Amino acid sequence: MEVEKIAVGLDIGTTKIVAMLGRKNEHGKIEILGMGRAKSRGVHRGVVNNITQTIDSINEAVREAERNSGLKIHQVIVGIAGQHIRSLEHSDYITREDFEEVIAQEDLRRLIGQVHKLVMLPGEEIIHVLPQEYKVDSQAEVREPMGMYGSRLEANFHVVLGQTSSIRNIGRCVKAVGLNLSAITLEPLASAEAVLSREEKEAGVALVDIGGGTTDIAIFKDNIIRHTAVIPFGGNIITEDIKEGCFIIKRQAELLKVKFGSAWPGENKETEIVSIPGLRGREPREISLKRLSQIINARVKEIIEQVYMEIQNYGHEDQKKRLIGGLVLTGGGSKLKHLRQLAEYITGVDTRIGYASEHLSNGKDHNLNNPEYTTAIGLVMKGFEKSEENQEITTNNSKESVSVYEENLKGTRKISRRKPTEISEENLLKKKAIERSKSFLENWADKFRQILNDSE
Known part of the structure; x- marks a missing residue:
C-alpha cells in the first residue's frame, strides 16, 4: 500500500476530535482504514483556548487511528470552524500580455494569488479563495475560462477569512503531536463534499x-x-x-x-x-x-x-x-x-x-454511517482532492519545461545525440603520432609515384 495514496482528516470539534484515514479503491470510493476518537478538551465553540489539553486530545485520537489501521500518520488535513470565521464577496482581474496564447492554469493561479493580497482587518488572514464566475474580456458568466483567448481575465470570488491567532494555534497543536499540516479547510465545505x-x-x-x-x-x-x-x-x-x-x-x-x-x-x-x-x-x-x-x-x-x-x-x-x-x-x-x-x-x-455513506466503500458500517462523522469523511475526500491538484500542477510544470525545451530546439540543425568521448592526454599524443605517420606515408607514396612516372 503506497503511503501517498492515503489521506488523513483531522476534525477538531468542540465535543470530540476525530482522526480518520482513508484510501480510494479502484471504483473511486473511499475506504476508511482506521479511525480514532477522543473527547475534545481545550476547544470552545470551535476555537482552541487551551493548547496543552488540545494537544493531548489530538494525540489520543491520532494514536488510536494508527492502532486501528496499523499505519503511521505523518500529515493531516484539518478542518476549521468557529465564530471568528467570516466571508465576503470580491471581484478582481488580471491583464494578460500574451493574449495570443490561450488562458492556462498559470493565469488562474496568478488571479487567485492577486486576491490573496487583499487588505483585511488586523489579525485576519485568508483561508479560502473560491472562484464563482469568470469574465473573459466582454464575455460574462464563464464557468471554465481555460483554453479561451482573451487579454483581460476577471472573476468573482467568495473569500473565507479567519483570525490568524486561531489558525496558528491549530497549526501549533498539530505540529506538537509530530504531524505535518498539509492544508486547512473550512468544515462546512468538507461536510458538503461528503453529503451533497x-x-x-x-x-x-x-x-x-x-x-x-x-x-x-x-x-x-x-x-x-x-x-x-x-x-x-x-x-x-x-x-x-x-x-x-x-x-x-x-x-x-x-x-x-x-x-x-x-x-x-x-x-x-x-x-x-x-x-x-x-x-x-x-x-x-x-x-x-x-x-x-x-x-x-x-x-x-x-x-x-x-x-x-x-x-x-x-x-x-x-x-x-x-x-x-x-x-x-x-x-x-x-x-x-x-x-x-x-x-x-x-x-x-x-x-x-x-449521510456520507454513498461515498464510502464500507458505508454500511454502522460506526461510519453517522452524521457526526461527515466532516471527518469530507476532510479525507478533500485530502485526495488536494493531492490530485498538486499532481496536476507538477505535471503541468513538467509539460511546460518540455515545451520550452522543444521551442529552444526549433530552427537548430539536427545534431548527434551520442555522448562526447573524453580525450585524455595520452590519447591525444597517440592521435598526433598517428597523424604524423599518416602524413609521412602520404608523402612517401607521392614520391614513389613520381619516381615511377619519371622512369616511364
Whole structure:
C-alpha cells in the first residue's frame, strides 16, 4: 500500500476530535482504514483556548487511528470552524500580455494569488479563495475560462477569512503531536463534499452542519459556493439549557437529550416521566418528557431561525436564487429526534438528514454511517482532492519545461545525440603520432609515384 495514496482528516470539534484515514479503491470510493476518537478538551465553540489539553486530545485520537489501521500518520488535513470565521464577496482581474496564447492554469493561479493580497482587518488572514464566475474580456458568466483567448481575465470570488491567532494555534497543536499540516479547510465545505450530490448543488441547497459548539452553513447554487456562515450555537447550548432547566448535572443532561430528547414538544404527554438518579444518596429526580421537549424546542427553534435568516440574506426569495434542493442537516446535532420536521415547519423548505455513506466503500458500517462523522469523511475526500491538484500542477510544470525545451530546439540543425568521448592526454599524443605517420606515408607514396612516372 503506497503511503501517498492515503489521506488523513483531522476534525477538531468542540465535543470530540476525530482522526480518520482513508484510501480510494479502484471504483473511486473511499475506504476508511482506521479511525480514532477522543473527547475534545481545550476547544470552545470551535476555537482552541487551551493548547496543552488540545494537544493531548489530538494525540489520543491520532494514536488510536494508527492502532486501528496499523499505519503511521505523518500529515493531516484539518478542518476549521468557529465564530471568528467570516466571508465576503470580491471581484478582481488580471491583464494578460500574451493574449495570443490561450488562458492556462498559470493565469488562474496568478488571479487567485492577486486576491490573496487583499487588505483585511488586523489579525485576519485568508483561508479560502473560491472562484464563482469568470469574465473573459466582454464575455460574462464563464464557468471554465481555460483554453479561451482573451487579454483581460476577471472573476468573482467568495473569500473565507479567519483570525490568524486561531489558525496558528491549530497549526501549533498539530505540529506538537509530530504531524505535518498539509492544508486547512473550512468544515462546512468538507461536510458538503461528503453529503451533497452534484444535482443538489446545481439546483440550490443549504448545508447545515450542527456541531457541539457552532452551526455551520454553506449555500450552493449552480454548482458554485454562494454563501458561508457560522452561528455560535450548537448542541452544547441545548445541553446547558436542559442542565439549568431540570437542575441536573451536565453528563445527565447530555444523556437525557440523546436518549429521550425531541425537538417537537407535541409528541410527549404530561404523564411520561423519566427518573434521574440523585447525587450521593439523594432522592431520584423525576423529569417530564414534555417539559424536556419544550426546553429543547425553544433552543433548536432559535438555531433554525438563525439559519433561515442566513438563507434569506443570501436572497432565497429571489426566483434565481431559490434553493430547490432545500436543507440538508448533518453533524452530531442533526440526530436529535424530530429535528427535520421542525426545520421544515419553520423554514417551509424540504429537509433531509445528510449521510456520507454513498461515498464510502464500507458505508454500511454502522460506526461510519453517522452524521457526526461527515466532516471527518469530507476532510479525507478533500485530502485526495488536494493531492490530485498538486499532481496536476507538477505535471503541468513538467509539460511546460518540455515545451520550452522543444521551442529552444526549433530552427537548430539536427545534431548527434551520442555522448562526447573524453580525450585524455595520452590519447591525444597517440592521435598526433598517428597523424604524423599518416602524413609521412602520404608523402612517401607521392614520391614513389613520381619516381615511377619519371622512369616511364
